Amino acid sequence: MKVHLIDGTYELFRHFYAVPAAQDVSGQEIGAVRGVLRSVLSMIEQGATHLGVATDHVVESFRNDLYPGYKTGEGVQEELLSQFPVLEEALDDMGVKVWPMVPYEADDALASAAAKAAGDDRVEQVIICTPDKDLGQCVSGTRVVQLDRRRGLIRDEAGVEAKFGVKPESIPDYLALVGDSADGFPGIAGWGEKSSSLALSRYGHLENIPRDWRQWHPSIGRARPLAESLRASWDDALLFRTLATLKLDVPVFERLDELRWQGPRPGFEARCDAMGSPDLFTRATAARDGVAARSA
Numbered sequence: 001m002k003v004h005l006i007d008g009t010y011e012l013f014r015h016f017y018a019v020p021a022a023q024d025v026s027g028q029e030i031g032a033v034r035g036v037l038r039s040v041l042s043m044i045e046q047g048a049t050h051l052g053v054a055t056d057h058v059v060e061s062f063r064n065d066l067y068p069g070y071k072t073g074e075g076v077q078e079e080l081l082s083q084f085p086v087l088e089e090a091l092d093d094m095g096v097k098v099w100p101m102v103p104y105e106a107d108d109a110l111a112s113a114a115a116k117a118a119g120d121d122r123v124e125q126v127i128i129c130t131p132d133k134d135l136g137q138c139v140s141g142t143r144v145v146q147l148d149r150r151r152g153l154i155r156d157e158a159g160v161e162a163k164f165g166v167k168p169e170s171i172p173d174y175l176a177l178v179g180d181s182a183d184g185f186p187g188i189a190g191w192g193e194k195s196s197s198l199a200l201s202r203y204g205h206l207e208n209i210p211r212d213w214r215q216w217h218p219s220i221g222r223a224r225p226l227a228e229s230l231r232a233s234w235d236d237a238l239l240f241r242t243l244a245t246l247k248l249d250v251p252v253f254e255r256l257d258e259l260r261w262q263g264p265r266p267g268f269e270a271r272c273d274a275m276g277s278p279d280l281f282t283r284a285t286a287a288r289d290g291v292a293a294r295s296a
Contacts, residue, residue, distance in 0.1 A: 165197025
């Protein structure tokens with residue numbers, strides 16, 4: 001079997017800016033919610049059997065306590081933020097496993113679910129559906145891969161190395177050096193993508209980079225200023241790496257069968273009607289009947 005793990009936060013943001021606004025019968029904005037439901041349902045119609053969706057129930061996480069500059073929900077439109085709980089409830093009604101994250105982030109749930117699913121011998125492949133570079137650290141060979149559904153791009157371990165110049169296990173170190181503007185930490189002065197990938201492709205992790213610049217491999221270049229910058233900002237580098245390192249012990253599921261999609265729950269029809277989208281219920285029931293026929 002293949003396990004599909006979906007970044008619900010990314011999907012909600014993507015659809016919010018891609019589809020027209022719409023309201024349900026109570027006036028709640030649900031345009032992006034409907035878009036995500038259709039997107040997830042299309043995966044089921046195309047053969048996905050085991051799915052889980054992670055969301056940032058609140059944007060803030062435990063990382064905000066570690067670093068005051070870490071991303072917050074400030075500036076995010078209320079019309080978007082208000083759709084998170086609606087999406088979580090709607091996915092649950094559709095019969096899809098949902099992980100609304102507090103105090104962790106959606107990425108932590110995806111990382112934890114990927115690690116747990118990959119440990120099951122029944123799983124052929126784990127597909128993490130997000131283009132987020134943070135999740136590159138979870139990729140393993142061709143068994144755990146990333147899928148950018150919008151671009152139709154699959155990135156396995158070789159793809160991560162081709163993109164970033166480092167192995168998946170070095171992605172947190174890489175982000176610590178170059179920074180991550182989306183998450184709100186700046187990286188280390190002087191360290192760019194090229195110097196970071198050259199250093200980490202050779203040394204793997206921050207601790208393995210020689211403190212003495214004269215011991216650096218000549219292929220890296222600008223050894224002295226880079227070493228001095230890293231030494232001067234060592235505590236920050238370690239903190240930024242902690243921020244970029246995803247948790248693997250978030251409670252997500254006990255048994256893999258919890259991710260098997262078996263059709264919509266009783267409340268899904270009423271929810272679809274309230275959203276003005278009865279077609280979603282029709283499609284979901286047809287997909288359920290198809291699953292049942294294939295299993296017979």
